[in-house]
Every structure is written in C-alpha cells, then in structure tokens.
Amino acid sequence: MQAIVLEDFGTPERLLVRHDLSTPPAPGVGEVTVKVLATALNPIDNKVRTGSIANVIGASLPMVLGWDLAGEVIETGAGVTRVAVGDFVVAMSAQAATGIGTWAELVKLPEDLVTAAPVSTTVAEAASIPLAxxxxxxxxxxxxxxxxxxxxxxxxxxxxxxxxxxxxxxxxxxxxxxxxxxxxxxxxxxxxxxxxxxxxxxxxxxxxxxxxxxxxxxxxxxxxxxxxxxxxxxxxxxxxxxxxSFVEENVRHLAEIVNLVDNKELSTRVHAVYPFSAVVDAVTAFEAGGQIGKTILVPDHIYYA
Incomplete structure (x- = not known):
C-alpha cells in the first residue's frame, strides 16, 4: 500500500513515500475501510510535521499525516448501517489526536466519521471540504x-x-x-x-x-x-x-456541510493537485503561502496531470 509516512519531525523532506506498508486489518464492528481517491493538506499537518506541537499530540512516530479524505467504501464491519460498499464518501479524522492519518491509499475509520460525499463536486473538491x-x-x-x-x-x-x-x-x-x-x-x-x-x-x-x-x-x-x-x-x-473554538470530529456537521455544498450555498476551491510521490513539492509550495484554495494529494496510481 502506498502512503506518505513521517518518520521524524522536521522539514518536508522528512515525508517519505512508501509502497511497502501493510493494508489495514479488516474493519471491526462499526468500522469501514475507504479507498482514498484524494486527500488534502492543512496547516495542522505542517505543525505536526515540524514537531512544534509534539508535546500535545496523541500520535507517535512514525505516522501518516492527513485529516481529510474523499474516497470509496470497499469493506464494512459488522453493525455498519449508514454506508455500504461502493459508496462515495468524505471523512475527517483528527489525526493529531488519534494517529489515524488519511495520506494513504487505504484508511480504516469508525463509521461515525464517514458521510456521503457531495454529488456536485469533483473528487478533489470533495477532499478539500471536511476539516476547513x-x-x-x-x-x-x-x-x-x-x-x-x-x-x-x-x-x-x-x-x-x-x-x-x-x-x-x-x-x-x-x-x-x-x-x-x-x-x-x-x-x-x-x-x-x-x-x-x-x-x-x-x-x-x-x-x-x-x-x-x-x-x-x-x-x-x-x-x-x-x-x-x-x-x-x-x-x-x-x-x-x-x-x-477547537475543531471536533462531528459527522452531523460534516453532513450538513455536504448538503450546503450540493445546494450551492457553500463553495469549494482547489489550488493544485499533486500525486503522493510529489508530496515534498506540495508541502514546500503550501508552506510558502499565497495560495487561494486547497492543495490536494492523490495516490500515484490515480493521478493524472
């Protein structure tokens, strides 16, 4: 499985693209596995990467960063009722607290973090929504x-x-x-x-x-x-x-946002899309600032220029 792994705190070059990670175990009760089609960069990812908030985060090295995803449910555990295999979904995972990052091809999450994705956006636009x-x-x-x-x-x-x-x-x-x-x-x-x-x-x-x-x-x-x-x-x-105000995982709020996007009451803005293998370039550009819209990462095998 391809994923972007932070093995030590520091510069963007500390982010390594690995292809040898094991796929997540089968989802347990109330869990789903999502094939990630797109994820996003957020300022919190830079804070975690640099180690500036190392004393307050719950995750430990090595770790996969990322809070946002848009993707397809490929497996569900027992008791899952809100989504099904084949559903296109979005999710927000509080990576700094839980250690569950989204910069990976496959992510296993509790069902109560996942909701139907907007039907009116591209995959990249959908991935730009959750945390922000x-x-x-x-x-x-x-x-x-x-x-x-x-x-x-x-x-x-x-x-x-x-x-x-x-x-x-x-x-x-x-x-x-x-x-x-x-x-x-x-x-x-x-x-x-x-x-x-x-x-x-x-x-x-x-x-x-x-x-x-x-x-x-x-x-x-x-x-x-x-x-x-x-x-x-x-x-x-x-x-x-x-x-x-400190953001909290809340799938009801995320579903409300999705509805507003589909009703054209909220906008989406994407600045650029990078493959996982170009994560150092993506993060370097993101840190430089001046961008209007989100920076999106996608697994290499589905990226197209």
Missing amino acids: AVTALQAVDKLGPRNDRALLLVSGILGAVGRYVAELAALNGWEVVGLVRDISKVPPGYGFTTVDAACAPLFDAAVDTAGVTEIAQAVVDGGDIVSLVPTALPRVERGIRLHQ
Whole structure:
C-alpha cells in the first residue's frame, strides 16, 4: 500500500513515500475501510510535521499525516448501517489526536466519521471540504444567534477556513467583511468586502482565523470574538467576550456541510493537485503561502496531470 509516512519531525523532506506498508486489518464492528481517491493538506499537518506541537499530540512516530479524505467504501464491519460498499464518501479524522492519518491509499475509520460525499463536486473538491468547513461551522456556531447584530469581521478570509466562516456567517444573516494582510492579493470577484487593517470599533463581532491579536480594536464594546488560534489570542477589554473554538470530529456537521455544498450555498476551491510521490513539492509550495484554495494529494496510481 502506498502512503506518505513521517518518520521524524522536521522539514518536508522528512515525508517519505512508501509502497511497502501493510493494508489495514479488516474493519471491526462499526468500522469501514475507504479507498482514498484524494486527500488534502492543512496547516495542522505542517505543525505536526515540524514537531512544534509534539508535546500535545496523541500520535507517535512514525505516522501518516492527513485529516481529510474523499474516497470509496470497499469493506464494512459488522453493525455498519449508514454506508455500504461502493459508496462515495468524505471523512475527517483528527489525526493529531488519534494517529489515524488519511495520506494513504487505504484508511480504516469508525463509521461515525464517514458521510456521503457531495454529488456536485469533483473528487478533489470533495477532499478539500471536511476539516476547513467543519472548523468554520463550529466557530460560527459559537457566535450564537445573530439577534440585532449585523457586522462581522473575519480575519484570514482568503484561507480555506476563513472563506467558509464568511460564507456560513452570511447564510446566518451577518454582513461580512474580510481582514487580509495584503488587499492586492484578493482575487477579482472574491465575493466579500475586504480591508487590510483593523479599524476603529465598528464590528459587532469578529472571527479570528489568522492570529491577529489586534483584531479586538475593531469590535464594539460588549461585542464577541471567536478565536481559532490559541497561540495568538486577541487582547480583549471594553467588555468584549472572547470565545475559543477547537475543531471536533462531528459527522452531523460534516453532513450538513455536504448538503450546503450540493445546494450551492457553500463553495469549494482547489489550488493544485499533486500525486503522493510529489508530496515534498506540495508541502514546500503550501508552506510558502499565497495560495487561494486547497492543495490536494492523490495516490500515484490515480493521478493524472
């Protein structure tokens, strides 16, 4: 079985493409085996790879990275009722906690992490969805009911999570403005008003996906900030409430996202697709930044340029 294996913490070159890994054991009760057709790169993968969060992760070396997958169910264990062999599915696996990574040809997962894939997307687009969109949904949920509040500032709106936060909040009735480092990088027709500096307190709430510690200065007295970056929390005063959001595996949330994608209420964006064998190039480019859309990895035998 082909898989991308991290054998030691460090640079992208520490990621080795191996073809000699054993296939997963047959799925047990409540488990499924998925043939991975596409998976995705996420910032958490870089943090795990470098060892910067080695003291808080549950996985141990050597390990397979990856949180997202789109693929086909090829085997089910006893008691599985929600999916069947042949189903096209998506899943999110909290690799840093569980050690179950998705950068492999075959992945065995609990059934309750797997849901039907969107029918309106490509395989690569489907693989781009799970972690980013579920993270965003759970963050937006922490804003609570909109009530009479209207104006929301979202940092990192050009990133996958920031984009989903903006789209989901807009669906909930918020007027969204994006905060970016360089406004010249915003593509034409991106769909949201953007600013490149935190301003006077105009916003009823903010969602910080990029670790902008000064974002609180743009929030009104008594407003709310949801932070997704625990290492760079905003400095709050004036009665501003700070909420931290940490993504959790939740197949109900993932299924809700899939439905919104198929209803054309959420978008998907893919920047580039690489074969597993080019993972060092993919990760190096991803770390360089400046990409709009997700970086996707696919097993070599199904990759086509």
